[in-house]
Amino acid sequence: MAANILKVALDVPLDRLFDYLDGGYHVDIGQRVLVPFGRRSVVGVVVGISDTSEFALEKLKAISGVFNDEQSLDADTFGLIRFCADYYQYPFGQALLASLPARLRQTQPAVARKQFLYALTPQGEQADVEAIPARQSVQRKVLLALKQGKLNEAALKEISATWRKAVEALQQQGWVFAEQVLAGFGSSNAAVPAPALNDEQSQAVAHVVASTGEFKPFLLHGITGSGKTEVYMQILQQMLADNDGQALVLVPEINLTPQLEARFRNRLPHLPLVSLHSNLSESERLQNWRLAQSGQARIIIGTRLAVFTPIPKLKIVMVDEEHDGSYKQQDSMRYHARDVAMVRAQRTKVPMLMGSATPALETWQNAQTY
DSSP states (O other), X not given: OOOOEEEEEESSSSSSOEEEEOTTOOOOTTOEXXXXXXXXXXXXXXXXXESOOSSOGGGOOBOOEEOTTSOXXXXXXXXXXXXXXXHTTOOHHHHHHHTSOGGGGSSSOOOOOOEEEEEEOHHHHHOOGGGSOTTOHHHHHHHHHHTTSOEEHHHHHHHOTTHHHHHHHHHHTTSEEEEEEOTTOOOOOOOOOOOOOOHHHHHHHHHHHHTTTSOOEEEEEOXXXXXXXXXXXXXXXXXXXXXXXXXXEEOSOGGGHHHHHHHHHHHOTTSOEEEEOTTSOHHHHHHHHHHHHHTOOSEEEEOGGGGGSOOTTEEEEEEXXXXXXXXXXXXXXXXXXXXXXXXXXXXXXXOEEEEESSOOHHHHHHHHHO
């Protein structure tokens, strides 16, 4: 019986795969495995299974473990990262492992932190804010905010950095309760009504929505304050209205993410949304990444590294402020996230919308050519 030889990608500066025996484990392509490498154990990703090797079988080592409780990486993700590794001349293994959340590169099982949604109890609904001493200003702010609807941890953090202590005090009084939820998922508050679009905005929405299911790059050219974000939201509302499909929205700077995220949550509370950027804790990023990979998150907002996130039901790619130099990765694999997003949209046959007040010349050309 032929041996199963696993082709494993490792985070090492060599542009090659490494052969390992399966060691009696059942392993699928796309799974993370633990392998011996020199005198240490490292995490790798299985990208192929063969019955032959350029080395003698007796010289091959067996994997020492497999992470079976995780969803495997898909072929689309492999294909995109392989393209980038070839195009930007970077080792495939390093590119692949760098695209994963930090906890998936560690040798221990990856566990995400639990997330909670906070709401008022019946007693809390009846509670008078004036009953809280004036010096407990954070408690007052939290109570007032919860009277408007349920809040997740991100929303409470915007009220105050010391929100946890305030919530604990309100819980002790029996005014607030917590329910565990999937990280990144918004509240059940009613959506903020959409404003009426002008003729140019309406035409932009119609053109993009009409391209569902085919690759076509669009440039949304408008000055700051001209309503580009509103166009984004109306497109998402229409393209994701069938309870299926996901959208990737890239932003250049981390400090733009909470602002855009808040607007999307207010307007599209029925669409589960997650964010991916370096200001998140390792646990939060892992949880949000998994929600995107599973298809449960419908909108994924992130900075340049988010372009490699597995999104199985991708329907549209959006790049806000596409001209911004922050989309260029300056170390490790030096890629341009806008260009990688273009390749991803083309490979998955979905429309791509790029917004800017001062578009790059290449973006202008791409929008004119297709």
